[in-house]
Amino acid sequence: MTNISFKHLEIAGRQISLRAEYEHNFDLHFKFDRSVAVTSTQVALAMATLAGKKFRSIEFDFEVDENVKNVIESATDAHVTAVSSEQRPPITSDAGNVLSFSGGFDSLSALRLMPRDTQMVSLDFGGWFAREAEFFKKFEPLTITTNARSEPTQGTSLARNHWTFMAIGAILSAGYFNAKYHSFGQILGESLSRVPSRVSTPVVLSSLGYEDAGYARGLTEVGTAAVILQSDPSIVNDSLKSLSGATDRKLFRKTEIVKILSDRLNIRSGTGSPDYSRSPRIRFGEDYASTLAGIYCLSRDIQNPISRLFDDVPKSAYKLAESCSMDFMEKVNWDAYISFPDALREGLWANLFKFGFEPYSEKDWEEVEEVRTFLASAHELALEMH
Known part of the structure; x- marks a missing residue:
């Protein structure tokens, strides 16, 4: 694949729609369960996560902030063309937490380690992922329904190009929540095979004003299960x-x-x-x-x-x-939190202690x-x- 174009952007009411054109042509949609203000630059960043590093050039036929266009070029290693504009980053706050929430053990444990006023955003991909959405909606997150993992097919969707597609919800809701810190439900997992090092915030998020805060990063799969058993034993099976x-x-x-x-x-x-x-x-x-x-x-x-x-x-x-x-x-690997924001450490340590780590x-x-x-x-x- 060499080139991809994102065209015919429409942001209306609670829905975003646009067309992706490369070797396949199809329409993408993002439907919100509430009114959310979104800029065209945020949409371009969301599309950058879908493009990944699979294309030599990316075209947007709509307005993208000039600084963010450069960020997208760096993130995708592609030449980017767009209608140049100046759009302010949507995040102005120096506090607040947002969790990209799936409802699985990892994101559930992150939620229980985070401040009580943490906001959640979830992606409803439909189809095979319907049971996932049925569960996470019980927590009433801001939900965005999209076909990004089913077009042109589930096996060939653009979401397979880069893991940061999981941040699409946080990208599109950045202005709505106006929160400084963003978290995935990332745990030690395979990273156990490596010596912990500093983790930088993905540029598709940092360019909006987010700072990464990986609350569950020092826990293994066993650790996250221990958190959920102690905090939510009645929903473990669900x-x-x-x-x-x-x-x-x-x-x-x-x-x-x-x-x-x-x-x-x-x-x-x-x-x-x-x-x-x-x-x-x-x-x-x-x-x-x-x-x-x-x-x-x-x-x-x-x-x-x-x-x-x-x-x-x-x-x-x-x-x-x-x-x-x-x-x-x-137990907990303290070294995995080497990049964790200083302002949030005290609350994290207190919650880890509460769960016996x-x-x-x-x-x-x-x-x-x-x-x-x-x-x-x-x-x-x-x-x-x-």
Whole structure:
């Protein structure tokens, strides 16, 4: 793909519509559940997340702030043409929080670690994602319904070009909320494989006035489950079902984690045993999150059925699970907050303490390094077997 054009922009009432033209031509729409003022420059930034770095040139046949046009060029590595204008950044506040909210464990845990007056914005993609929207709407976020993940097809949508498409809601609602800090439900996850470093705010957000605040960034998948079990035990199952199909391995590993933590925390979640006959098996090491969860679950019970997610669990994995406590999975990595805004730290620390999180000990760091090395080797072996 070389060139893409975004044309015929209409911002009217509670709806934005425009046309995307490249090797496919189709109309995009964004429908708000309330009245929200949006500028054409914000729309251009939203489209930049869809273009990603897949095109050599991007054309907007509508007005885009000249400074933001340069930001889009930097973000997409593309030559950008637009009708030049000057539009003020929509965020003027030096306080306030906005969460891009999906309703899954990660964004739910971020919400419970954030200030009580946090605002939420969610994207309703329809179709396969309908169950996700059905759940998150219970929290009454500002909801934007869009076809951005289904056009021209779900498998070829522009949303596949770059992960920042998840920020479209925050981009389009920037002026409405006028909040300084933005959060995704990002957790340690695969970043556990790397030494924590400073995280910069994506330019599509910083150009509007946002500053990144990753509240859940120091928690693992186990940590986020612990937050939800303590804060919202009655909706654990609904959250699980909202983001995971019946055959999705995410459902299986999160269910096993919840069952382990329910016993440890003495909290009833009503989570049953998953039907592993419905789960397609994967190579051990192929998926980082599933493999890490597998080692954790086996460390708590060497007979844990999570082993059935994999074609085969090597003896070395069982040995690691028996020799490592894996306690770091239930703790918080303070180093992951190296870029966290100073003005928000006190509130974050207080909430982490409320949910019982302790920092890594020296032994935990030793185990983190041992697990990192093991997972890197397992992933390399899985690739060789592919």
